[in-house]
Amino acid sequence: MKFFIDTANLNDIKEANDLGILDGVTTNPSLMAKEGITGQQNILDHYVAICNIVDGPVSAEVISTDFEGMVREGEHLATLHKNIVVKIPMIPEGIKAIKYFNAKGIKTNCTLIFSAGQALLAAKAGATYISPFLGRLDDVSTNGLDLIAQIRLIYDNYSFNTQILAASIRHPMHIINCAELGSDVMTGPLSAIKALAKHPLTDLGLQQFLADHAKGNG
Numbered sequence: 001m002k003f004f005i006d007t008a009n010l011n012d013i014k015e016a017n018d019l020g021i022l023d024g025v026t027t028n029p030s031l032m033a034k035e036g037i038t039g040q041q042n043i044l045d046h047y048v049a050i051c052n053i054v055d056g057p058v059s060a061e062v063i064s065t066d067f068e069g070m071v072r073e074g075e076h077l078a079t080l081h082k083n084i085v086v087k088i089p090m091i092p093e094g095i096k097a098i099k100y101f102n103a104k105g106i107k108t109n110c111t112l113i114f115s116a117g118q119a120l121l122a123a124k125a126g127a128t129y130i131s132p133f134l135g136r137l138d139d140v141s142t143n144g145l146d147l148i149a150q151i152r153l154i155y156d157n158y159s160f161n162t163q164i165l166a167a168s169i170r171h172p173m174h175i176i177n178c179a180e181l182g183s184d185v186m187t188g189p190l191s192a193i194k195a196l197a198k199h200p201l202t203d204l205g206l207q208q209f210l211a212d213h214a215k216g217n218g
């Protein structure tokens, strides 16, 4: 399973990249705003800064909601760097835009997926990735992991190439469960990625090994 980090924070992106396990980055307008990145040019420059840190797909989201606007924005985003993936919302105009970009060889990430029907439509339009939002489903008492399993089954039934990018990850168990279900990619915060490495027995064991070594070696 590929690991993407879901942030626009350059320090977090660098830290995850330095671990050597990072495959890509996802952003969204809320994450950009959270970092105080405002204004069209600053936002575009920030995407380039991210692309210069990570050698992998970087999702950059359009803010237009009409086909023409999405095409205009997406085509410009795609010129910024070879690794830019145009992030398109799951709305009817977005489906048309995904189809358009697919025909032009521009990669897309269909975002705000909350149902299997939406995932099916996005795959038929030729989305490179779809982003089902696990955490936000869990927030409304619906099991987000069930959706991942359902989409996996549908995509495998018809050999769709669209990759399942599990999004809105909140904690390490989400990541492990997504891996069990065969999600192609997960995108989550640095905290969830780093939490995978933590185990109290590892810390205790290491402490003991170092103490024993110190005893024998002065």
Ligand code: E4P
Pocket: 006, 026, 027, 028, 111, 131, 133, 135, 136, 167, 168, 169, 187
């Ligand atoms: C997906 O690409 C989104 O950026 C993201 O995962 C949303 O996560 P949230 O529900 O934590 O905002």
